[in-house]
Amino acid sequence: MSLLKLDNVTIRFGGLVAVDSVNLTVEKGEILSLIGPNGAGKSTMFNLITGIYAPTEGTITFKGERISGAKTHRIAAAGIGRTFQNIRLFAEQSVLDNVLIGAHTRGSWNLTGALMKVAPWVRKEEGELAEWAIECLNQVDLAHRAYEMAVNLPYGEQRRLEIARALALKPDLILLDEPAAGMNPQEKQVLLEMVKKIRATGVTVFLVEHDMKFVMGLSDRIAVLDYGVKIAEGKPEEIRANPQVIEAYLGKGATH
Ligand SMILES: Nc1ncnc2c1ncn2[C@@H]1O[C@H](COP(=O)(O)OP(=O)(O)OP(=O)(O)O)[C@@H](O)[C@H]1O
Numbered sequence: 500m501s502l503l504k505l506d507n508v509t510i511r512f513g514g515l516v517a518v519d520s521v522n523l524t525v526e527k528g529e530i531l532s533l534i535g536p537n538g539a540g541k542s543t544m545f546n547l548i549t550g551i552y553a554p555t556e557g558t559i560t561f562k563g564e565r566i567s568g569a570k571t572h573r574i575a576a577a578g579i580g581r582t583f584q585n586i587r588l589f590a591e592q593s594v595l596d597n598v599l600i601g602a603h604t605r606g607s608w609n610l611t612g613a614l615m616k617v618a619p620w621v622r623k624e625e626g627e628l629a630e631w632a633i634e635c636l637n638q639v640d641l642a643h644r645a646y647e648m649a650v651n652l653p654y655g656e657q658r659r660l661e662i663a664r665a666l667a668l669k670p671d672l673i674l675l676d677e678p679a680a681g682m683n684p685q686e687k688q689v690l691l692e693m694v695k696k697i698r699a700t701g702v703t704v705f706l707v708e709h710d711m712k713f714v715m716g717l718s719d720r721i722a723v724l725d726y727g728v729k730i731a732e733g734k735p736e737e738i739r740a741n742p743q744v745i746e747a748y749l750g751k752g753a754t755h
Pocket residue numbers: 512515517535536537538539540541542543544584
């Protein structure tokens with residue numbers, strides 16, 4: 500069974516079909532990238548998966564259960580974490596608190612009892628939560644920054660902090676929206692290794708990214724969107740050589 504499955508997923512905004520009858524699976528343990536030109540529908544796809552939008556047509560299932568149409572916090576609680584295209588940190592809070600906020604988002608859900616069966620760990624005491632937050636920071640090599648204010652971190656570290664916060668939810672699947680955007684080549688290389696390490700801990704990774712060197716160096720598989728339509732799917736070398744992908748995207752100034 501695929502970890503995540505999109506069946507014929509469509510969303511329309513008025514007359515615009517932003518995502519058009521997309522079938523796609525994310526398999527447990529893989530790193531899958533979604534690429535395509537600006538406005539192709541990539542972020543919209545993430546917004547559909549995380550419940551910000553409900554599809555106009557089609558269904559999304561996660562671990563065999565339908566999640567399309569469910570509320571965002573339910574989907575997060577089910578095990579899908581994400582980061583956003585634009586950094587969304589609490590700038591004046593400490594690095595550690597930013598991660599704890601992620602953990603608490605899920606923890607507070609526990610109060611309703613709804614999470615008890617999926618995440619018994621949220622019953623831990625505060626101290627244990629802080630320990631877990633430090634562990635998440637360790638995964639992105641930021642534990643030494645735990646007590647600094649988020650705003651004082653360099654850009655590349657802020658992006659990594661967002662990943663740590665998403666990891667605090669103990670997700671099975673993490674969605675990273677343009678994680679390498681704005682990073683210098685050295686920061687990108689560090690990030691690439693970190694994403695590989697995160698996958699090695701058992702977290703499945705689905706990312707949107709424009710940097711083709713990053714995508715080609717990291718992905719097990721790549722899916723390509725163009726005008727909301729999935730035009731290709733395959734291994735990096737297949738995608739790189741696909742004439743339709745070159746025509747729609749790679750030949751038009753994508754970084755590769
Ligand atoms: N809430 C909305 N209302 C109306 N149109 C929207 C909405 N959200 C997205 N769109 C439109 O859907 C299309 C897909 O946008 P989306 O942001 O998903 O593209 P993208 O592939 O992520 O682009 P980029 O690479 O620039 O981030 C665009 O034409 C966008 O204007």
